[in-house]
Amino acid sequence: MPHLALYTFGVLKSPLTDPARLMREFHESGEAVYREIGQHPGYIAQAEPADNSRGTLFDWNWGEWGEFTVPAWYEKGRTVETTALIATLSLWTDLQSAFDSVYTGLHRAALNRRYDWFERTGHPGYAFWWVTDDTIPTWQDGVTRLEHLHDHDYAPYAFTFHHSFDPAGTPTRLKGIREQAPDLRG
Template identity: 65%
Template sequence: MPRAALYTFGVLKSPLADPGPLTRAFQDSGEPVYGAVGRHPGYLGRAEPVSGDGNPFDADWGAWGEFAVPAWYDKGRTADTVALAATLSLWTDPRSAFEAVYTGAHREALSRRADWFERTGRPGHVCWWVAKDAIPGWRDGVAGLEHLDAHGPAPHAFTFHHPFTPEGAPAGREATGQTKGPGA
């Protein structure tokens, strides 16, 4: 059975090295959020550096491949200037990922996204299906996000709000546990 990959990307208002209180609050939220997400049903794993100094561009990501970002990211790439947050994770299905993102600690962190992230007008996440034994790569996520930005949802690059089945058919929002109607 195929599995769902999820790539998230956001441009931060300040570099991660900024000692200011908003940047510190963002960084302090990481451990509780990752802990809660990692215990969520359907979670299979996420890209974590095998080695590195905290700069994602210089880290060894192991089986997840070389770190990559969308072409529209125009901020720094050094330890002092990196101003982004990106995740790459693997799930049993998009519904599990959706539920983890929009509940609990991650939901609380999302309520503060305006404090931390620039409004780029670009998509912040993309999902796609991978073979049962495959590990998605950073470049796969970037390619999907850029496709989504340029062309909209497709079977190989979709969102929680416009999911597709592993066979490539539109799945409807119910596939991610969303209800129809206002606020959905």
């Protein structure tokens, strides 16, 4: 059975290491959000470092998730002091499970504050695509899909909650999507 891959990417207003209150709030909420998402029905796995890596996201050993990379439009730093981004790469059983996880609970509360933390870039903040059940998507896969979504709009190759496709490439619609989910373009 196919799995749904999800890549998210956001450019932060401040570097990850910024000691200001706003970034502390972001980090504190993020830990709880990740814990809750990891227990959500339909969640399979997310990219995590393969060992106790040090340095930046760019330096970590991501194992089978591949080398960490970012979209071409990211122009901020890549050092410990200057990295100002958040990216996730995860696998889900289906679109409805991912939707429920994103738009309920702690993640929904964090979404309500996204413009406190993230820049509005004019680029999509996430992309979905289907993979075979034995495929682990890579960071490069996610970046490629997100850039494709920005450059060519939605298609079975890269899509969003608002314009989604089933594993066969047929357009599909989630119930209640218009009422519950904003279009998460940065």
